[in-house]
Amino acid sequence: MSESGASPAKIKKLDPTEEVHETREYDPETQKALEEIDSCQNExxxxxxxxxxxxxxVEQKYxxxxxxxxxxxxxxxxRIxxxxxxxxxxxxQISAILEEEEEECxxxxxxxxxxxxxxxKSGYRIKFHFDENPYFENEVLTKEFHLGSTGDPASQSTDIKWKEGHNLVERFRQRMQQGEKGGTGRKRPLELRSFFSWFSDHGDPSADEIAEVIKDDMWPNPLQYFLVPDIEVENGEGDDDEEELEDEEVDDNVVVVEEEIEEVDEEGVEEEEEEEAPGEEDGEADE
Known part of the structure; x- marks a missing residue:
């Protein structure tokens, strides 16, 4: 709000292209309260x-x-x-855009x-360091994101010097043109792209999900993703089949026990009927 003390009753927030056609009028008590709220809001x-x-x-310090x-x-x-x-x-999220050849790279x-x-708040850079490889000449690939308040968000990345016949971005484009879904068999996102096509893309830096995942999730703690299979085993995932087998064994035992109980009950009823029969005959004889 303005620090000039302008009355909220005289201010109407509209689109800059529109004109104010009317102002609202308040009773003196309400007007005074609104001005006090405006002052508090400024503070x-x-x-x-x-x-x-x-x-x-604090963020800079840490x-x-x-x-x-x-x-x-x-x-x-x-060392690993x-x-x-x-x-x-x-x-x-990263594996969803990772092609089989890119995984090899x-x-x-x-x-x-x-x-x-x-x-x-003005931005960050992500740097990928590579050993000598058959795909490109670069030792370091860098992608920068400039998100400052001055000017529109922008990004820029290293020009990848692909070795002849190993341009993975071009190969991905060719597969997409041929209607293939990629060699990994992984579920593809709606916006079809690969890891290196993401690296070279500068469409909307302020909404780059992959960059944000790397910066805010992968970079702070990559160990949790390196150990994913081990963590799942430790947490007992994958034991469902064993539990189902145990449940089936328990259910079978219950059926057997119930059958035995029914047999015992039937035998008991027959014995009781046999015991009662002589008594009835004695009673008839006494009469």
Missing amino acids: IDQLNEKASEEILK NKLRKPNFENRSKIIQ PNFWVTAFVNHP LHYLTKLDVEEFDDI
Whole structure:
């Protein structure tokens, strides 16, 4: 709201292209209350702005503190063969756009970095480090996202220097033109694209789901995706078949027990009838 003290009764928020055709009038008491609310709201807005500045400083501080830990983690990860490609394949959203040939290419991915700009709200960059491979010449592929308030959101990425006959983006386009769904058999998203076509795409940086997944989910804790199969086993997933078999065995036993009970009951009834029969004859004899 304005800090000039303008009365809310005289302000009507409309589309900038429209004109104000009327103003609402309030009784003096209501008008005074609205002006007081406007004043309170201005103070709240100022505190919110101050809070945003303080939060930004804290984020910047802890980004610097976390950096040595991320660097140490990267060194340790490099000791594990195929760490990143395994994590990518186990991630539901990333694997959904990962072609079979791209998966082979990502076996050469040795390091992943996510670097936020000093002004965190202004954007970030994702860096993929590769060993020498048969697909392209680049050692590092970088994609940057500029999301600052000045100007429209934009992104840019490294120009991939594909080796002859190994342009995975072009191969994917050819398959799509031929109507194929990709070699992995995975469920494809509605917006058909592959991992490297995503890397080269700059359509809408402010709504890039894959980039956000890598920055906010994969990068903070990739270990959880590398260990997905092991975690499922530890949590008991996959034991449903054994439980079903046990249930079936229990059900069979219950049926057998019930049959035995019925047999016992029938024998008991027959014995009781036999015992009662002599008594009845005695009674008739006495009479």
